[in-house]
Amino acid sequence: xxxxxxxxxxxxxxxxxxxxxxxxxxxxxxxxxxxxxxxxxxxxxxxxxxxxxxxxxxxxxxxxxxxxxxxxxxxxxxxxxxxxxxxxxxxxxxxxxxxxxxxxxxxxxxxxxxxxxxxxxxxxxxxxxxxxxxxxxxxxxxxxxxxxxxxxxxxxxxxxxxxxxxxxxxxxxxxxxxxxxxxxxxxxxxxxxxxxxxxxxxxxxxxxxxxxxxxxxxxxxxxxxxxxxxxxxxxxxxxxxxxxxxxxxxxxxxxxxxxxxxxxxxxxxxxxxxxxxxxxxxxxxxxxxxxxxxxxxxxxxxxxxxxxxxxxxxxxxxxxxxxxx
Amino acid sequence: xxxxxxxxxxxxxxxxxxxxxxxxxxxxxxxxxxxxxxxxxxxxxxxxxxxxxxxxxxxxxxxxxxxxxxxxxxxxxxxxxxxxxxxxxxxxxxxxxxxxxxxxxxxxxxxxxxxxxxxxxxxxxxxxxxxxxxxxxxxxxxxxxxxxxxxxxxxxxxxxxxxxxxxxxxxxxxxxxxxxxxxxxxxxxxxxxxxxxxxxxxxxxxxxxxxxxxxxxxxxxxxxxxxxxxxxxxxxxxxxxxxxxxxxxxxxxxxxxxxxxxxxxxxxxxxxxxxxxxxxxxxxxxxxxxxxxxxxxxxxxxxxxxxxxxxxxxxxxxxxxxxxxxxxxxxxxxxxxxxxxxxxxxxxxxxxxxxxxx
Numbered sequence: 110x111x112x113x114x115x116x117x118x119x120x121x122x123x124x125x126x127x128x129x130x131x132x133x134x135x136x137x138x139x140x141x142x143x144x145x146x147x148x149x150x151x152x153x154x155x156x157x158x159x160x161x162x163x164x165x166x167x168x169x170x171x172x173x174x175x176x177x178x179x180x181x182x183x184x185x186x187x188x189x190x191x192x193x194x195x196x197x198x199x200x201x202x203x204x205x206x207x208x209x210x211x212x213x214x215x216x217x218x219x220x221x222x223x224x225x226x227x228x229x230x231x232x233x234x235x236x237x238x239x240x241x242x243x244x245x246x247x248x249x250x251x252x253x254x255x256x257x258x259x260x261x262x263x264x265x266x267x268x269x270x271x272x273x274x275x276x277x278x279x280x281x282x283x284x285x286x287x288x289x290x291x292x293x294x295x296x297x298x299x300x301x302x303x304x305x306x307x308x309x310x311x312x313x314x315x316x317x318x319x320x321x322x323x324x325x326x327x328x329x330x331x332x333x334x335x336x337x338x339x340x341x342x343x344x345x346x347x348x349x350x351x352x353x354x355x356x357x358x359x360x361x362x363x364x365x366x367x368x369x370x371x372x373x374x375x376x377x378x379x380x381x382x383x384x385x386x387x388x389x390x391x392x393x394x395x396x397x398x399x400x401x402x403x404x405x406x407x408x409x410x411x412x413x414x415x416x417x418x419x420x421x422x423x424x425x426x427x428x429x430x431x432x433x434x
Numbered sequence: 435x436x437x438x439x440x441x442x443x444x445x446x447x448x449x450x451x452x453x454x455x456x457x458x459x460x461x462x463x464x465x466x467x468x469x470x471x472x473x474x475x476x477x478x479x480x481x482x483x484x485x486x487x488x489x490x491x492x493x494x495x496x497x498x499x500x501x502x503x504x505x506x507x508x509x510x511x512x513x514x515x516x517x518x519x520x521x522x523x524x525x526x527x528x529x530x531x532x533x534x535x536x537x538x539x540x541x542x543x544x545x546x547x548x549x550x551x552x553x554x555x556x557x558x559x560x561x562x563x564x565x566x567x568x569x570x571x572x573x574x575x576x577x578x579x580x581x582x583x584x585x586x587x588x589x590x591x592x593x594x595x596x597x598x599x600x601x602x603x604x605x606x607x608x609x610x611x612x613x614x615x616x617x618x619x620x621x622x623x624x625x626x627x628x629x630x631x632x633x634x635x636x637x638x639x640x641x642x643x644x645x646x647x648x649x650x651x652x653x654x655x656x657x658x659x660x661x662x663x664x665x666x667x668x669x670x671x672x673x674x675x676x677x678x679x680x681x682x683x684x685x686x687x688x689x690x691x692x693x694x695x696x697x698x699x700x701x702x703x704x705x706x707x708x709x710x711x712x713x714x715x716x717x718x719x720x721x722x723x724x725x726x727x728x729x730x731x732x733x734x735x736x737x738x739x740x741x742x743x744x745x746x747x748x749x750x751x752x753x754x755x756x757x758x759x760x761x762x763x764x765x766x767x768x769x770x771x772x773x774x775x776x777x778x779x780x781x782x783x784x785x786x787x788x789x790x791x792x
Contacts, residue, residue, distance in 0.1 A: 134580075165607070166603075166606055166607060168603040168606065168607070170599050171569055171600075171604065171606065171607045173569075174568070174570050174572070174573060174603060174607075175569050175570070175572050175576060175607055176573060177570045178510075178569065178570035178572060178573020178574035178575070178576070178577065178587070179573040179576060179577040180573075181558060181570065181573075181574055182508070182573070182574040182577035182578060182581075183577065183581075184577045184580065198599065201563055201566060201599075202569070205561055205563050205566065206561060206563075206566050206570070210559060211765050211766070211767070211768070212544055212765045213541065213544050213549065213559050213561065214544075214551045214553070214559035215539070215541040215542035215551070215765060216542070216765040217540060217541070217551055217552075217553040218558060218559050219768065250766050251766050251767065273768075274768035275767045275768055303771070303772070350771040350772060350773065351772075351773065353773070
């Protein structure tokens, strides 16, 4: 075990995968000599060479398109998109190509690319360095969508992603790249997809979150505890595949659900989660499902802290849910 | 994969190894491709297949290119590469299975006709969005080089695709990394209704290669030997580590963009008539007859034989069983997710309860 930040855990995950499998390679803008703008790929080019840690021209469709070609040929490329906000030039390659290759070829051409991208607000990044658009990808058949909330999961989920057989969109909460540290197992270890974790057990209300939002959610749960409200916190970890069993089991126990994400509300992932609860846990629910989310605005630069869900907003919603008769 | 900064060595020039001894086989492939177009357009009009993308006018370009490649080379086709698939040895029946989306279709009825794929022939799965295969071909070439496998990848696309994002990105990446890729552009003069002159201001498409730092060549796409030589040279260059080449094979799209298109709305018949004077299949036919390799009678026999072959394949494809309706839940992922399992089970259950699933 080693104490690491989340971004260091990502780095160790990449290093581990590259050491154990010569087919794994990394490509993206500034990932080589510069080690990535967030230093996620620090030291990798030095260890593995410029033909395995490839600095690319500034073209996201070029990065993902070539990564797809490498994957079709049998390599295991890990493509970095510098910010999730910059992924859209590659959207066609991701949703029309990467997501559909296995399907459209009748299984002849599996296409396993891991796309890593830092996402989310809280770093004063304004409209174009703050977005949280996981729903676009979760909505597309053929993509797995993974969002770690802590260093141990970041490394373990990344290693699972790299050794998976399907395309994975791996979204890293850049707001907590360095502010969250934790003990991370050394060597190769895998955190399975489709398994949520119960971070805090509770009996009065279920709080569902993922990625950076886990931290204000935990903070809210603690303050609720001080008020005598027992909140359960579930970290979804992977949106696709979703651990629906864990979601339903929690609400069957508590009867009350609060869904937290920083993405905009309308058609956000919380809408799907709420629909699942309405369809499958209706008779367990004792209060309306509450969503604590970003607003249906772009992420405002100077006022991003007003936009982002925080512990106070989450606790407020959870309190109302817990007390609803 | 780092950029070669040293001045480029003199390009290797392929020896003129056009397989003259296989000329009759080349001709038969072109004829078979032409006959497939004729029959498949009829099948579509009769409602026996849903859609079709004709390639008539582009046979020599595709066949010449196909013969210049090695079986290990990877092809990244668009959806108009039927003659190329035939060169690769894809059976006519397999193409028809895909057009009909039956249980023998290797792509399991997932895509519209003409989006066939054959892994054994390194014939990668195409999509409908334009140009996306260009960057993919570059990535596969980079991967092949990483594995020290002496193959090239070939991206097939048309004049319209030279305006796409991935044309720019793909050629740029290939130039930067000296990728062993051949960009094989069949300029058939029409991107649905838009003529080549309105697609770009440059005089040729090939000259765009200069912006990416590698050669671009124009070749008469109706001349199977000229195409063969251009591709052989590009291939030798790529294998020697000197990087990519853009080849513009100038052809003409005789038919509509697809069976959903009516070209009379945007182009004069005169232009088509004029282009048909350089029909690549008939040019080769005339040569073979002129040289005494074929007689009128032996030529007619070839057409009859191949027509019968297509007819038998159609019959066989039409009598091949339908797909299992539940198969459309497969291959989204390597294994079905719990959500997909649930949807599949619900599909089955609703059928038992009387819901119609046509």
